Amino acid sequence: MILLLQQQLKGRTIIQWVPSHSNIPGNELADKYAKEIAQDGEPPVTPLSYNAARAIIKREIRDQAPSHPTISRTYEHLSFKEDRKIGSRRDAALLAQLRSGHCKELAAYRHRIDNSKDDKCPKCQFEAETLQHWISCPATILKRQRIFGDENISLGVMTKQPEPVLAYAKETFHQ
Structure with missing residues (x-):
């Protein structure tokens, strides 16, 4: 998904290292999805605009304190x-x-x-x-x-x- 987003962005994309399992907001969910993709193989290719991806992330990710x-x-x-x-x-x-x-x-x-x-x-x-x-x-x-x-x-x-x-x-x- 990152590669798909990266191809559609017109600008610079920065991917930042964040330690896993540190209760950092959004990190646990990212770990969960990364593990699912690693087990299931390649994710389905679905074209997605940056704005659509951003809207999904804002809607779906609700971090606990x-x-x-x-x-x-x-x-x-x-x-x-x-x-x-x-x-x-x-x-x-x-x-x-x-x-x-x-x-x-x-x-x-x-x-x-x-x-x-x-x-x-x-x-x-x-x-x-x-x-x-x-x-x-x-x-x-x-x-x-x-x-x-x-x-x-x-x-x-x-x-x-x-x-x-x-x-x-x-x-x-x-x-």
């Missing part, structure tokens, strides 16, 4: 208007990875996929570098103050202020 506490706090201020300001595919992918906590830049995530890696924050060494720790690490107080105007930020900034989050990520991950 995320139940996981971290994901719920992360997505509490979701604004597609703010997300549209993200200019590059790389930045959009980094933002999606950060929001889910499945970001290879976070030591706790690297440790989760390879337990020989240390999960401690490389900046402060106080605790595991999870998403929550990353946005409140004592070693980056001055950077948060400069970028966000406050040293105390919550997970809600992940959706409320995506551009400053990316600036903070670029400064704190690539030291």
Whole structure:
């Protein structure tokens, strides 16, 4: 279906990596359909305009509020208007990875996929570098103050202020 839509679109199409099974809105339904197609073989070819596909998606997909506490706090201020300001595919992918906590830049995530890696924050060494720790690490107080105007930020900034989050990520991950 993506290929059919892609052929009909007159513009640039971006397909973005999103971690599976992370309670990200729309992701569980996409996983379900991908598994069905993988089991049944090729989907039937039905010409579909972009507007028709968009209308079907808006009508059919009704995401439940995320139940996981971290994901719920992360997505509490979701604004597609703010997300549209993200200019590059790389930045959009980094933002999606950060929001889910499945970001290879976070030591706790690297440790989760390879337990020989240390999960401690490389900046402060106080605790595991999870998403929550990353946005409140004592070693980056001055950077948060400069970028966000406050040293105390919550997970809600992940959706409320995506551009400053990316600036903070670029400064704190690539030291």
